[in-house]
Amino acid sequence: MSLVHHRRWLSRLQNLHSQKKQILFFCTTNHNKKHTQALPPPIRVALTESAGRGVFATRRIGAGDLIHTAKPILTHPSLSVLDTVCYFCLRKIASSSSCFQDHTAVFCSEECKEKSKAFYDVERRADWSTFDEYCRSQGLKYPLLVKRLACMIISGAASADSIEILQPASLSPEMIIEMEEAFTLLRSSFKNAHILDEQMTFLNKQWYINVLARIRINAFRIELAGGSYKDLLALAAASVEAEAAVGNAIYMLPSFYNHDCDPNAHVVWIDSADARLKALCDVEEGEELRICYIDTSMARDARQTLLAQGFGFQCSCLRCSSGE
Numbered sequence: 141m142s143l144v145h146h147r148r149w150l151s152r153l154q155n156l157h158s159q160k161k162q163i164l165f166f167c168t169t170n171h172n173k174k175h176t177q178a179l180p181p182p183i184r185v186a187l188t189e190s191a192g193r194g195v196f197a198t199r200r201i202g203a204g205d206l207i208h209t210a211k212p213i214l215t216h217p218s219l220s221v222l223d224t225v226c227y228f229c230l231r232k233i234a235s236s237s238s239c240f241q242d243h244t245a246v247f248c249s250e251e252c253k254e255k256s257k258a259f260y261d262v263e264r265r266a267d268w269s270t271f272d273e274y275c276r277s278q279g280l281k282y283p284l285l286v287k288r289l290a291c292m293i294i295s296g297a298a299s300a301d302s303i304e305i306l307q308p309a310s311l312s313p314e315m316i317i318e319m320e321e322a323f324t325l326l327r328s329s330f331k332n333a334h335i336l337d338e339q340m341t342f343l344n345k346q347w348y349i350n351v352l353a354r355i356r357i358n359a360f361r362i363e364l365a366g367g368s369y370k371d372l373l374a375l376a377a378a379s380v381e382a383e384a385a386v387g388n389a390i391y392m393l394p395s396f397y398n399h400d401c402d403p404n405a406h407v408v409w410i411d412s413a414d415a416r417l418k419a420l421c422d423v424e425e426g427e428e429l430r431i432c433y434i435d436t437s438m439a440r441d442a443r444q445t446l447l448a449q450g451f452g453f454q455c456s457c458l459r460c461s462s463g464e
């Protein structure tokens with residue numbers, strides 16, 4: 141990406157920051173005060189030397205401190221937990237008596253149902269069985285986020301360029317060919333549901349590829365840390381079967397954190413897709429905050445391969461450079 145391109149995105153980000161309605165993404169909560177206040181988090185997004193944009197501390201942050209919280213701008217539950225995880229916030233639903241069932245989806249609260257009403261109404265007009273089955277059989281999770289985003293755009297809850305600010309993955313011609321089937325299924329599901337052409341003007345192949353290229357390197361796999369002992373046992377069992385995730389989500393600010401195999405920050409989810417960015421050690425003012433995109437316990441070569449294939453970069457962090 142060129143410097144001019146980066147500057148353009150940085151200025152867009154600054155504009156976003158100054159818009160009051162966007163404060164949600166950057167919201168921090170001061171629990172010591174009687175009233176909840178939206179304070180700016182102690183960070184800024186700026187250009188790094190070799191990893192594009194990154195997140196930097198604007199003051200000293202102590203080990204274990206909450207840096208900021210972030211609400212997702214897009215979520216989708218894993219297909220295997222559609223009937224036990226909230227459609228909107230990905231909270232686990234303990235029992236059918238404690239949820240708000242609505243046709244194919246479950247909601248943990250009236251609030252989540254209300255917040256997703258507009259795009260859920262669009263989604264439930266269509267028959268998604270073929271699309272979902274295609275994703276399930278191919279082990280694809282990101283097209284589900286594209287489907288959700290398309291429903292949000294059709295309903296007016298999001299704009300067609302809402303995640304354009306995020307960095308896209310570079311896609312090979314083979315990857316683009318692989319996307320065609322899911323795109324065709326997505327479009328035809330809307331068509332068969334009689335969604336009007338004028339509501340779907342954005343939904344062309346180029347839009348689909350652009351969005352998926354961004355989701356590919358910016359989506360977070362959500363594993364909830366909270367819950368009962370029974371949940372933890374279930375989570376441990378599910379982890380073994382690689383099904384621990386309740387879903388996937390896209391955030392704005394957390395997407396600007398770069399990777400390090402020995403990170404100084406991490407993301408935690410307690411009981412929903414609301415993310416908490418926390419410092420893992422003391423961080424000095426001006427220092428870049430980095431999270432780890434993959435399992436830190438892996439060996440160097442495995443980490444390098446995964447980062448190159450999944451995120452398109454060669455990691456040159458201290459740990460990788462020292463061969464650890």
Ligand SMILES: C[S@@+](CC[C@H](N)C(=O)[O-])C[C@H]1O[C@@H](n2cnc3c(N)ncnc32)[C@H](O)[C@@H]1O
Pocket residue numbers: 190191192193194306307357358395396397398399400451452453454455456457
């Ligand atoms: C989630 S984005 C992070 C923010 C990104 N730098 C930007 O400008 O929007 C992930 C991408 O950032 C770059 N990146 C992240 N960590 C990196 C690192 N340690 N070294 C080089 N590039 C990195 C890679 O291009 C990667 O695909």
